Amino acid sequence: MNTIIRRATSEDRHAICEIQRAAILETCRRCYPTEDITVWAGLLSPETYYDVENRYIVVAERAGILEGFGQLNEAEGEIDALYVSPKSEGQGSGTALLRHLEDQARSHGVTELKLRSTLNAESFYARAGYDRMALVRYRLVPALMLVCVEMRKRLPD
Ligand SMILES: CC(C)(COP(=O)(O)OP(=O)(O)OC[C@H]1O[C@@H](n2cnc3c(N)ncnc32)[C@H](O)[C@@H]1OP(=O)(O)O)[C@@H](O)C(=O)NCCC(=O)NCCS
Numbered sequence: 001m002n003t004i005i006r007r008a009t010s011e012d013r014h015a016i017c018e019i020q021r022a023a024i025l026e027t028c029r030r031c032y033p034t035e036d037i038t039v040w041a042g043l044l045s046p047e048t049y050y051d052v053e054n055r056y057i058v059v060a061e062r063a064g065i066l067e068g069f070g071q072l073n074e075a076e077g078e079i080d081a082l083y084v085s086p087k088s089e090g091q092g093s094g095t096a097l098l099r100h101l102e103d104q105a106r107s108h109g110v111t112e113l114k115l116r117s118t119l120n121a122e123s124f125y126a127r128a129g130y131d132r133m134a135l136v137r138y139r140l141v142p143a144l145m146l147v148c149v150e151m152r153k154r155l156p157d
Contacts, residue, residue: 001063003093005100008057008069013046015066016059019085020044026086031119032146039144058100060084060093070097074108079115098128106155113155116148129153 008016024041032040049057060068068084079101084094105113116138117125126132130151138148 003060003062003067003091003096005058005060005096008049008052008059010049010052012059012066012069013049013052016049016052016057016069017044017046019066019068020081020083022086023083027084027089028118028120036144036146040140040146043141043144056101056104057081058097058104060088060097062088062093067091068093068097070101072101072104074105074110077105077110077113079113082115082121094124095128098125102153102155111155112152114150114152117151118146118148122149122151125151125153 021041021044024037024044028040029037056072056074058070059066066085067088069081070079070083071081072078073080079098082094082097082101084097102113113130114133115125115130116136117130122132130153133150133152136148136150138146140146
């Protein structure tokens with residue numbers, strides 16, 4: 001069965017939260033200290049996505065199961081989030097979500113997309129054509145400073 005990409009609805013909030021939590025706890029754990037992972041995952045709840053329908057959030061769905069989600073800020077030309085469930089890693093959902101967000105950005109006149117990549121995802125984005133700009137420290141909450149990689153990609157016309 002094919003993976004489809006569609007806009008998220010408020011019914012997807014629990015599944016989106018679980019995907020993000022699992023990706024942080026399993027995938028991001030490979031590159032960040034356990035203390036940071038615990039604080040980071042602990043910030044999430046379905047309420048984090050209370051306004052899911054007002055943001056540009058899409059999900060990757062296969063056979064009724066959500067495999068991942070991505071969020072685009074069209075006004076800022078920025079990918080705010082891209083997470084795939086560890087169970088579905090390496091099966092193409094991340095690429096499908098990223099392509100969709102890039103197409104959406106392009107259709108809104110965005111010529112260059114930026115993002116803050118986690119350390120574990122840098123090579124994924126590099127393969128997709130994103131250039132490393134700088135290593136940055138990003139304070140998510142007062143108790144959590146994450147080291148991330150600022151990356152950019154010029155979108156073809
Ligand atoms: C990064 C992430 C979104 C990739 O999603 P995915 O569905 O596993 O990616 P895909 O299956 O589309 O992989 C595309 C290609 O990138 C490669 N790839 C995937 N993750 C990679 C990684 N971390 N490092 C290097 N290569 C990677 C795959 O092997 C694949 O290569 P191929 O085209 O030669 O087969 C996913 O691993 C994830 O959610 N990670 C945790 C959350 C995270 O860090 N998100 C980024 C926040 S900015």
